[in-house]
Amino acid sequence: MIDGPRLVAGIDSSTQSCKVVVRDARTGALVRQGRARHPDGTEVDPEHWWTALQEAIAEAGGLDDVAAISVGGQQHGMVCLDEDGAVVRPALLWNDTRSAGAARDLVDELGGPDAGGRAWADAVGVVPVASFTITKLRWLAEHEPEHARRTAAVCLPHDWLTWRLSGSTDVADLTTDRSDASGTGYWSAATGSYRPDLLERAFGAVPHLPRVVAPGAVAATAATGAVLGAGAGDNAAAALGLGAGEGDVVVSIGTSGVVTAVTDVAPSDPTGSVAGFADATGLYLPLVATLNGARVLDAAARLLDVDHDTLSALALEAPRGAGGLVLVPYLEGERTPNRPDATGSLHGLTLATATRPALARAAIEGLLCSLADGLDAVVATGVEPARALLVGGAAASEAVRTVAAEVLGIPVDVPPPGEYVADGAARQAAWALSGADAPPAWEREGTSRHVAEPDDTVRRRYAEGREQHLDRTT
Ligand SMILES: Nc1ncnc2c1ncn2[C@@H]1O[C@H](COP(=O)(O)OP(=O)(O)O)[C@@H](O)[C@H]1O
Ligand SMILES: O=C(CO)[C@@H](O)[C@H](O)COP(=O)(O)O
Numbered sequence: 001m002i003d004g005p006r007l008v009a010g011i012d013s014s015t016q017s018c019k020v021v022v023r024d025a026r027t028g029a030l031v032r033q034g035r036a037r038h039p040d041g042t043e044v045d046p047e048h049w050w051t052a053l054q055e056a057i058a059e060a061g062g063l064d065d066v067a068a069i070s071v072g073g074q075q076h077g078m079v080c081l082d083e084d085g086a087v088v089r090p091a092l093l094w095n096d097t098r099s100a101g102a103a104r105d106l107v108d109e110l111g112g113p114d115a116g117g118r119a120w121a122d123a124v125g126v127v128p129v130a131s132f133t134i135t136k137l138r139w140l141a142e143h144e145p146e147h148a149r150r151t152a153a154v155c156l157p158h159d160w161l162t163w164r165l166s167g168s169t170d171v172a173d174l175t176t177d178r179s180d181a182s183g184t185g186y187w188s189a190a191t192g193s194y195r196p197d198l199l200e201r202a203f204g205a206v207p208h209l210p211r212v213v214a215p216g217a218v219a220a221t222a223a224t225g226a227v228l229g230a231g232a233g234d235n236a237a238a239a240l241g242l243g244a245g246e247g248d249v250v251v252s253i254g255t256s257g258v259v260t261a262v263t264d265v266a267p268s269d270p271t272g273s274v275a276g277f278a279d280a281t282g283l284y285l286p287l288v289a290t291l292n293g294a295r296v297l298d299a300a301a302r303l304l305d306v307d308h309d310t311l312s313a314l315a316l317e318a319p320r321g322a323g324g325l326v327l328v329p330y331l332e333g334e335r336t337p338n339r340p341d342a343t344g345s346l347h348g349l350t351l352a353t354a355t356r357p358a359l360a361r362a363a364i365e366g367l368l369c370s371l372a373d374g375l376d377a378v379v380a381t382g383v384e385p386a387r388a389l390l391v392g393g394a395a396a397s398e399a400v401r402t403v404a405a406e407v408l409g410i411p412v413d414v415p416p417p418g419e420y421v422a423d424g425a426a427r428q429a430a431w432a433l434s435g436a437d438a439p440p441a442w443e444r445e446g447t448s449r450h451v452a453e454p455d456d457t458v459r460r461r462y463a464e465g466r467e468q469h470l471d472r473t474t
Contacts, residue, residue: 006067007031008433009060009226010241010426011053012419013073013157014038014234015093015255018052020060021422025067025430028442033419034059042096046079046087046160053161068429069165069222070229072237072421073158074255075183078136080207081160083152085169089144091157094131095255095291097333100340102138103128106202118270124188124195125268125276129338131289134185137203153208156180158231167223174210175219178278179236179285181212189278190266215282216431216439229432234421235260235287236280238391240439241424242415247386249378251371251404251412253394257293259374260285261383273336273377280428281439286381288336288374292344292367294394296329300363304356308397311360315399318361320406321458325353326465327366333472336374343472347465364399368407369462375408387411387449391420405450407458416446 006026012019019035036055039048057063076094081087092098106128110116117127128135133156141148153171155163163174181187186199186209196206213219213230220228232240235250235258244250244262252258260277267276267286279285301311330342346362353362379385390412394400405412431439 006433007065008426008429009063009066009069010422010424010429011069011071011161012234012237012421012425013049013053013071013161014421015074015095018049018056019419019422020056021419021426022060022063022066023423023426025433026440028427028440032061042093043090044093045090046157049157049161050164063226064224066224066226068227068229068433070425070429070432071158071161071165071231072234072425073156073161073180073231075156075180075233075235076131076133077157078133078140079155079157079160080140080147080151081153081155081171082150083171085171088150089147092136095332096136097130097340099135099139100130102142103130103132103135106135106138109201114270117272121268121270121272121276123198124185125182125190125266126185127270127272128185129272129335130340131335132183132185134199134202137199141203148203151207155210156184158233159210162219162228162231165222165228166220168220171208173220174208175213175230176210177213177230177232177280178215179280180231180233182278183233183275187212189276189284190268215280216428216436218432227429227433229425229428232280232425232428233277236277236285237424237428238420239285239424240280240427241420241422242389242391243442244389247384249375249383249385249388251388251390251408252392253293253367253400254392255293255295257290257367257371257374258287259371259378260287261378261385263383265382267381269377269381272338274381280424286378286383288377290370290374291332291335292329292370294392296331296363296367297394297397299331300360304360312397312399314357314360315364316402318355318357320455321461322358322361322365323353324348324350324461325358325362326462327362328465328469329363329366329370330469341471342469345465345469347468360399364403365407365458366462368400368403369459372407372409372459385410387413390414401450402452405452406455409454412450413447414450415444
């Protein structure tokens with residue numbers, strides 16, 4: 001039991017920004033919040049995350065009166081530390097595709113696309129693609145052997161921030177949690193253990209790895225005296241913040257596009273479409289992630305020279321299907337499907353579809369169709385969705401909410417605007433503070449429902465376009 005009003009903080013150190021929420025531990029009521037931007041790029045010095053966190057904390061009025069803190073963060077980023085705890089090189093982020101060749105090699109070494117995919121999925125619940133930490137470590141060993149030799153410990157963005165908040169500089173004190181460990185490629189959600197043999201195969205050595213802290217347990221104490229929770233990967237934190245349960249599929253459109261669900265069976269997909277991650281409560285989190293989320297809409301808005309509200313209004317002027325215009329959104333290459341060198345493409349351009357509304361609508365439909373493919377893959381693992389919970393920066397777009405209901409084929413519930421990753425981290429912090437068996441029940445009101453007549457024409461047309469794209473030249 002938590003006696004009296006106590007404050008907890010949740011942090012979301014995501015790809016584009018850092019967000020901090022301070023909430024009442026018992027009720028979950030929002031007390032104050034802050035945010036700060038991260039630099040662009042797929043290779044980032046972790047010190048920028050620390051600076052942004054300090055800015056966001058300051059905007060949130062400081063954390064001196066906060067009793068517990070947890071950090072949610074972008075998954076998979078490779079943070080290499082030397083034996084003194086110094087960062088060896090800038091972190092390679094989840095959306096950095098330079099390790100695509102290393103990913104192919106790791107699958108080939110265990111038997112190629114079929115047998116190798118099965119072997120990896122059985123061993124660690126994921127089949128290597130460029131996003132996962134293990135492939136980045138192989139890339140480092142091959143391309144920067146001096147940096148690889150200096151690497152005494154490897155951790156993830158949320159692990160590093162939790163450790164910095166603790167004030168430690170000793171790599172032996174690093175901690176992580178199940179959800180983020182399950183995105184490395186060398187920890188199995190099904191068995192709850194590291195696979196040092198696979199790490200050694202990939203990297204040629206086994207650096208020190210963070211201790212995996214159980215859900216709801218205390219990882220360390222912050223320099224301020226606050227309890228530090230285990231933290232989580234951002235997708236697991238979002239599911240916790242939303243209180244996602246049976247029948248809920250979370251669709252998040254931030255930098256990444258993500259479709260995920262909380263299940264009690266560890267998923268294992270040898271095709272690699274669905275990653276078999278762990279969640280933040282002791283269960284599992286089958287997850288499909290794309291590299292091309294809200295930035296597809298940023299690009300469309302830039303092309304049309306409009307802001308997001310106008311992009312949304314334009315899209316809603318066009319008919320469903322955009323008159324046959326299809327935008328395949330592989331602007332950053334793609335991870336699901338695994339096409340790291342792909343580029344985006346526009347199909348069905350005619351004099352009639354060469355309009356601003358059609359282009360706006362095609363961008364939104366293309367983005368949602370790629371996530372609908374992800375939903376199909378999650379459903380194929382046995383998840384039975386009753387509704388989608390739509391979150392992330394792009395959920396603010398009316399056109400995105402409308403098209404999501406049309407394309408996903410299930411009711412789309414949009415919770416009130418909020419920082420669900422940071423909220424999940426805050427809820428975890430309250431859980432660690434309470435010492436209870438389960439996280440506190442925080443109520444949330446104000447969800448709006450979007451439904452549409454089922455019609456698969458848009459998806460069928462997208463599926464034709466999806467198979468035709470050019471690779472990037474260099
Ligand atoms: N109204 C909107 N319509 C569409 N996209 C939006 C809107 N508002 C913000 N975004 C986009 O959402 C993204 C940020 O979402 P967020 O979930 O915070 O990302 P991340 O957590 O990956 O940093 C940005 O690319 C931003 O441009
Ligand atoms: O790679 C994944 C999930 O596997 C991404 O979801 C990252 O975790 C980044 O998340 P956002 O910054 O887009 O929230």
